[in-house]
Amino acid sequence: MISFLATLIxxxxxxxxxxxxxxxxxxxxxxxxxxxxxAAWRARIxxxxxxxxxxxxxxxxxxxxxxxxxxxxxxxxIPFGKEYLPKAIKVEWFESAEGETARIKEDEIVVxxxxxxxxxxxxxxxxxxxxxxxxxxxxxxxxxxxLELSMDLNLIRNLLKEVGDRRVLDWFLRNEYxxxxxxxxxxxxxxxxxxxxxxxxxxxxxxLVELDEYSKRVMGKPASSEMFDEIAGLVDFLYxxxxxxxxxxxxxxxxxxxxxxxxxxxxxxxxxxxxxxNYLMAFAYKIQQQLTSVYxxxxxxxxxxxxxxxxxxxxxxxxxxxxxxxxxxxxVPKDFELKYTCADHAGNKRKAxxxxxxxxxxxx
Amino acid sequence: MEREKEVIRSIYHKDVVNFFESIGLSxxxxxxxxxxxxxxxxxxxxxxxxxxxxxxNLLFCCNKRNRVFINLFHI
Numbered sequence: 356m357i358s359f360l361a362t363l364i365x366x367x368x369x370x371x372x373x374x375x376x377x378x379x380x381x382x383x384x385x386x387x388x389x390x391x392x393x394a395a396w397r398a399r400i401x402x403x404x405x406x407x408x409x410x411x412x413x414x415x416x417x418x419x420x421x422x423x424x425x426x427x428x429x430x431x432x433i434p435f436g437k438e439y440l441p442k443a444i445k446v447e448w449f450e451s452a453e454g455e456t457a458r459i460k461e462d463e464i465v466v467x468x469x470x471x472x473x474x475x476x477x478x479x480x481x482x483x484x485x486x487x488x489x490x491x492x493x494x495x496x497x498x499x500x501x502l503e504l505s506m507d508l509n510l511i512r513n514l515l516k517e518v519g520d521r522r523v524l525d526w527f528l529r530n531e532y533x534x535x536x537x538x539x540x541x542x543x544x545x546x547x548x549x550x551x552x553x554x555x556x557x558x559x560x561x562x563l564v565e566l567d568e569y570s571k572r573v574m575g576k577p578a579s580s581e582m583f584d585e586i587a588g589l590v591d592f593l594y595x596x597x598x599x600x601x602x603x604x605x606x607x608x609x610x611x612x613x614x615x616x617x618x619x620x621x622x623x624x625x626x627x628x629x630x631x632x633n634y635l636m637a638f639a640y641k642i643q644q645q646l647t648s649v650y651x652x653x654x655x656x657x658x659x660x661x662x663x664x665x666x667x668x669x670x671x672x673x674x675x676x677x678x679x680x681x682x683x684x685x686x687v688p689k690d691f692e693l694k695y696t697c698a699d700h701a702g703n704k705r706k707a708x709x710x711x712x713x714x715x716x717x718x719x
Numbered sequence: 720m721e722r723e724k725e726v727i728r729s730i731y732h733k734d735v736v737n738f739f740e741s742i743g744l745s746x747x748x749x750x751x752x753x754x755x756x757x758x759x760x761x762x763x764x765x766x767x768x769x770x771x772x773x774x775x776n777l778l779f780c781c782n783k784r785n786r787v788f789i790n791l792f793h794i
Contacts, residue, residue: 411731411733414731415731418731419729442723442724442725443723443724443725444724444727445724445725445726445727446727446729447726447727447728447729448728448729448730448731448734449728449729449730449731449734449738449741451741455741456741456742456743457738457741457742459770459771459777460772461772461773461774461775462771462772462773463728463771463772464727464769464770464771465728465729465730465771466727466729466730466768466769467730467732467735467738467767467768467769467782468729468730468731468732469732470732481727481729484727485725485727488725488727489725
């Protein structure tokens with residue numbers, strides 16, 4: 356909305372009264388062409404109709420459109436590699452033809468929704484259903500309950516945070532998140548690790564991406580304790596990176612039977628400003644180890660841009676040069692690059708960038 | 720372009736009776752023969768929250784106040 360108003364003001368200052376007309380047409384087109392935004396408008400209209408008439412049909416349309424728009428718009432802010440997580444949702448009312456017995460499919464979950472007045476509860480309920488049905492696919496049978504729940508809870512929390520309604524998030528945190536986290540010491544431990552990984556921006560951008568790859572590699576194999584250990588080890592590996600103190604050495608490669616990943620951290624300004632050769636050597640070493648994906652994670656000091664813009668600019672240029680050289684010398688295609696902001700372990704705000712490279716030998 | 724969407728079938732709060740009729744279990748519901756798969760509570764029109772099918776069996780879940788939603792999906 357704020358960006359739309361800014362565009363509108365710019366158009367008015369440029370074109371005068373015609374700017375309002377152009378701006379309105381632009382906004383309407385944007386809404387019409389975007390099914391989630393148009394669902395949000397439909398929800399507002401049906402809500403008003405329901406408030407006036409009290410009709411069930413209007414209430415159903417409001418509940419359905421409101422959930423579809425809010426969850427689907429929210430998920431666009433949760434990058435999962437090149438895609439978004441979880442999948443888009445479509446609420447469909449359970450109906451059956453008269454005289455016919457309705458069928459519930461294997462593993463399908465059919466939920467009863469509350470009246471429109473308890474819409475926040477409905478949103479939380481369906482966010483749960485969506486995350487459970489569309490994430491961690493193919494590995495749920497390998498995970499133990501505390502780890503599975505921790506990942507689900509944090510994914511739902513992220514989704515509801517993006518919904519942007521404090522009542523919904525508060526309801527979830529009070530009634531769902533905290534009671535589950537407090538269930539056991541093991542739950543607290545796993546959840547603590549997932550939260551740290553998430554705060555550095557590595558939960559949906561790295562952990563879930565690799566778990567998705569993992570599920571493809573182990574497809575059709577029965578679950579084993581070795582498989583669980585591989586996944587638990589990956590979480591520990593990322594937790595150590597996420598909580599790494601300045602100048603502390605932590606493992607930057609994780610190699611098991613089914614997971615072979617490497618990480619290059621770019622966080623120390625002085626180190627990269629003196630040259631990118633060390634990083635390129637680290638990348639060459641990872642390629643030599645036949646890793647299946649290599650991540651370059653850049654944690655930029657946000658305040659550097661304010662106190663020393665020149666050094667900051669140089670830092671940005673060096674990281675861009677590193678990316679170009681990796682692709683040029685090693686001929687590794689970049690799978691994705693995502694920019695985001697996060698807080699470091701000390702609570703400082705950081706600009707961050709994560710790039711994933713997949714060496715050519717992986718697809719051979 | 721149509722996006723891939725997860726369809727979640729939901730029951731309108733005023734349609735619970737019709738729902739049990741449509742799956743052919745309204746008599747069992749009236750007689751109190753359906754129990755919650757998590758806590759064993761008798762399922763009623765008021766406390767019914769969700770149903771799923773596992774290995775051909777229908778599993779129901781009630782909306783006990785202290786039950787958190789996520790547990791519904793780990794029936």
